[in-house]
Amino acid sequence: MTTKRSLHLALAGSLLLAGAAAAQPVTKATDPHFDFAPGFLAQSALPDSLNLLPPPPSPNTAALARDEEARASTLPLRKTARWNQARLDADLMFPQPAKNFSCAMGIPIDEKNTPNVYQLMQKLLTDAGLSTYGAKNHYNRTRPFVVHAEATCTPDQEGILRGDGSYPSGHTAAGWAWALTLVEINPSRTDQLLQRAREFGQSRVICNAHWQSDVDNGKEMGAVTFARLHADEAFRNKIAAAKVEVENAQRAGLKPAGDCSVEAAAISLK
Template sequence: MPRFRIIPLILVLVLAFAQAKDVKPYVDIDKMPDALVFYPPPPDTASAQFKYDVSQYMWGKSMRADSARAALAIAQAVSDPASMAKMFSEPFGMEISAKKTPAIMNVLERSIQTIKSSKFKKHYMRRRPYDRFNEPTLIPEEEDKLRNNGSYPSGHTVRAWTFALVLVEINPDAADAVLKYAYEWGQSRVIAGFHWQSDVDASKVIVSAAFARLHAEPAFTADMQKARAEFKKLRTK
């Protein structure tokens, strides 16, 4: 096949794949609980709360000496649903993937698409700890990309906590393991140097409020029912 015909074909395939992965949120963001109204802004740098943030940043740096914990923090830097699903599979007790558990992946992807942190990040544009202290992180290749991306709240924690709440509702028996793993995911952002502790803590409250709101959406409850049925069917095999 001539080269000039191969390039358009590749473009068609890429566009088709992108369209196939277009995930629709359950509800528009303007209908979700507004953290700018119900949750306080990040701590002022002169406050006692910020001193705690600094203390936790120092704790995070000290944890990098633990090679296993540092490796986990690096591994948990992923944010795409497929990679997250693979990592959450162990605490969940079952492989989670588009091929193995399509109904579970659907509700995870749509929930993440609905529960986002970008609105709040852009509003506050809080400076990240590694940038404020001009120090390296555990993931240097991410530093330039995230330097001008607001720190409050933590987007990685928002995604991990969303994953956790969805998965716990599907498999309540795995609640302790899944929630512990999601908690560690948030702390990994402190250890890696990309977030303050208050960024991580805010993320969990924002997700919890949004997740409660999702239960008022018939499409979400229907997808959750399908996901639970899929899980029960696979668990009995």
């Protein structure tokens, strides 16, 4: 089965899942990064994570043991280049998210060269991030750095994180929605973009800000939100405009501004 066919099947499944969900009630994002700029959809039109996701792992279960094992496996990465990359991935203030996906995209994502791609990412951050708040606010799961009385890779954000439910991961939801959208715009970079989204989510475990199950279910919300957005005309029009500017950037031979070998080396650390 081709990669394109696989993505279409995944999208179809996500559309069915999104269609089965009730409209999400309007809730307040306790992390302001997820409500910084208007998304494509009213929050009430987004899929509801509380309806779609199972509860987070309970105490004394195999699922929670898996979360603890995943956290423990990242301990050797603290204070390494991978920890530093996790810190960059944690930064949701633009232009950093655009920089984080430029190497995987193979071209610069910025306001000058690819403004439609840049604006798509900004809007998707809000849509995907807010889609997680039904479950976030309901379960209000305590984050791993609080449970273990440890630090994260972003000490300046710990005050916000302490009051923001851990489950599911809003960062991961945004990262996966970004990657699926960028794949649609630039399918020649499918593998690179999906791999980058996976590592973007894993950065949250490495950063000690999320449990593995938070990340796994954040990925699901990113995919469902991406599916829901295809019913929105403004989103579809933006995709079409973004495809044109990506083709123009490729013809012009534009390359990401950062050193992609540094990012690749950091992400390769396990």
